Amino acid sequence: MIRLSGIHKTYGTRSGPVQVLRDVNLTIDYGERVGILGRNGAGKSTLIRLISGAEFPTSGTIERDMSVSWPLAFGGAFQGTLTGYDNLRFICRIYGVDPANKVAFVEEFSELGIYLREPVKTYSSGMRARLAFAISMVIEFDCFLIDEIIAVGDASFHEKCNRELFELRKERAMIIVSHNAAYIKDHCTRAAVLSKGELFHLPTLDQAFEFYHQSMTAAA
Amino acid sequence: MDQQAQASAVPGLGRSWSIQRRIIWALVLREMMTRYGRHNIGFLWLFVEPMLFTLGVAALWTATQSVHGSDLPIIAFAITGYSSVLLWRNMPARCIGALAPNLSLLYHRNVRPIDIYVARLLLEVAGATMSFITLVLFFWSFGGLDMPEDVLQVAGGWVMLGWFGAGLALFLGALSEVSETIDKLWHPASYLLFPLSGAAYLVDALPKAAQDVVLWLPMVHGVEFLREGYFGSQVTAHYDMVYMALCNVALTILGLAQVRKISRTVVPE
Numbered sequence: 001m002i003r004l005s006g007i008h009k010t011y012g013t014r015s016g017p018v019q020v021l022r023d024v025n026l027t028i029d030y031g032e033r034v035g036i037l038g039r040n041g042a043g044k045s046t047l048i049r050l051i052s053g054a055e056f057p058t059s060g061t062i063e064r065d066m067s068v069s070w071p072l073a074f075g076g077a078f079q080g081t082l083t084g085y086d087n088l089r090f091i092c093r094i095y096g097v098d099p100a101n102k103v104a105f106v107e108e109f110s111e112l113g114i115y116l117r118e119p120v121k122t123y124s125s126g127m128r129a130r131l132a133f134a135i136s137m138v139i140e141f142d143c144f145l146i147d148e149i150i151a152v153g154d155a156s157f158h159e160k161c162n163r164e165l166f167e168l169r170k171e172r173a174m175i176i177v178s179h180n181a182a183y184i185k186d187h188c189t190r191a192a193v194l195s196k197g198e199l200f201h202l203p204t205l206d207q208a209f210e211f212y213h214q215s216m217t218a219a220a
Numbered sequence: 221m222d223q224q225a226q227a228s229a230v231p232g233l234g235r236s237w238s239i240q241r242r243i244i245w246a247l248v249l250r251e252m253m254t255r256y257g258r259h260n261i262g263f264l265w266l267f268v269e270p271m272l273f274t275l276g277v278a279a280l281w282t283a284t285q286s287v288h289g290s291d292l293p294i295i296a297f298a299i300t301g302y303s304s305v306l307l308w309r310n311m312p313a314r315c316i317g318a319l320a321p322n323l324s325l326l327y328h329r330n331v332r333p334i335d336i337y338v339a340r341l342l343l344e345v346a347g348a349t350m351s352f353i354t355l356v357l358f359f360w361s362f363g364g365l366d367m368p369e370d371v372l373q374v375a376g377g378w379v380m381l382g383w384f385g386a387g388l389a390l391f392l393g394a395l396s397e398v399s400e401t402i403d404k405l406w407h408p409a410s411y412l413l414f415p416l417s418g419a420a421y422l423v424d425a426l427p428k429a430a431q432d433v434v435l436w437l438p439m440v441h442g443v444e445f446l447r448e449g450y451f452g453s454q455v456t457a458h459y460d461m462v463y464m465a466l467c468n469v470a471l472t473i474l475g476l477a478q479v480r481k482i483s484r485t486v487v488p489e
Contacts, residue, residue, distance in 0.1 A: 011487075012485075049327075049487075049488065052327070052329060053329035054326055054327050054328070054329055054488045055486075055487060055488065056484050056485075068329075070327045070328050070329065071327060076324050076327050076488065076489065077324055077325070077327035077328065078324060079250065079254070079322075079324060079325065080324075081254045081321075082250065082253060082254060086250070086253055089249075090246055090249075090250050091328075093242060093245065093246035093249070094242065094243055094246050094328055094330065094331065095328075096239075096242055
């Protein structure tokens with residue numbers, strides 16, 4: 001279970017403090033797949049970084065009694081100056097996993113071939129996404145945090161990602177943040193909407209989508 | 221898999237110790253890879269680079285018949301002096317602005333700023349130490365240098381200088397995340413501190429008034445202590461290791477406190 005209670009997050013900016021999250025409460029149990037909808041700038045990525053533990057809330061508490069992944073996104077969490085192989089080894093060392101058994105999977109999934117020996121900064125965004133996703137699947141977690149990971153790549157890549165996440169790991173908990181309602185609809189058991197720093201829980205998926213569209217039109 | 225409820229800036233002992241060690245080792249290897257890569261002599265640069273510095277300075281001082289206020293051989297003087305400068309001076313240089321190139325790694329909950337600093341400090345200490353030992357052995361094998369009279373005291377002085385550098389590096393490194401001025405000021409400061417640091421003179425050769433001034437600098441005590449260990453009766457050393465230890469403790473506490481502070485606010489990219 002992961003429980004967020006009374007989370008506030010404020011960033012200091014040149015124009016003074018800006019409150020990004022306001023009194024956010026959220027509980028996720030084993031096996032639940034929760035979608036969090038929000039427009040660009042609603043605070044989705046901040047929320048997911050707080051859940052992962054990469055950042056700390058300004059106030060409020062986060063309890064975790066299951067292992068939680070880093071925010072799986074198409075870019076971050078990797079080192080551009082290192083090669084694909086070195087990034088894999090680094091991540092394995094951090095999480096205490098033997099990289100020897102994982103090389104074959106990453107080679108096959110990422111289809112990067114000889115480019116695994118090149119620095120990641122020379123990759124295109126599609127190549128980066130393939131590497132990032134492949135390495136993410138090397139470490140097992142009870143709960144995966146997914147930050148728009150499917151936003152890049154072609155159809156066959158999407159298919160492979162979906163198989164790894166939603167078929168092979170369908171019993172795991174997941175938190176998926178996206179601005180894409182269709183994606184949340186396909187993969188989540190419930191959804192919440194993040195709007196202007198507040199998280200609104202709605203009883204059904206359909207009500208969540210309706211609320212999301214209303215909040216978008218209201219803002220536009 | 222890790223079940224650590226929350227990673228604090230200064231982790232508790234016990235359970236998190238093995239995670240900590242794993243993370244720091246991973247960062248050390250990563251750092252060696254990005255800094256030295258797999259090209260030509262690779263990670264040997266770790267100590268070849270400081271060695272070249274020390275050799276250059278030794279050659280320069282020999283050529284200019286540098287006045288250092290003693291009848292010690294100039295090679296021995298340069299190696300003990302400049303090696304210790306490299307030890308305490310490179311650590312702050314490597315820790316200032318150290319987080320920026322590593323921000324993406326902070327996405328992994330167990331990688332905290334303190335780990336990034338410690339990894340860099342370990343590498344600097346290893347490089348400076350290997351360079352010092354290699355140079356001593358090299359010149360000794362050609363008869364250009366005698367072995368230290370008291371190896372333990374030399375090691376003691378070296379440890380104290382390393383501790384001083386590490387404390388200073390943590391403090392300035394973490395402070396540089398809050399204020400860019402630190403980076404700007406450190407360059408002139410480190411430049412100006414070099415001639416004052418005791419590397420290029422013996423305190424005993426200075427007039428009394430100047431001695432009282434330079435002995436405010438903690439690293440002078442370390443270098444004097446180290447030189448006494450190395451040359452023994454040939455030099456009259458001036459030092460107060462209690463004073464230096466107190467300075468080191470103060471710097472370490474300030475450093476850890478500042479690292480803890482920025483750890484709560486740093487935003488991974």
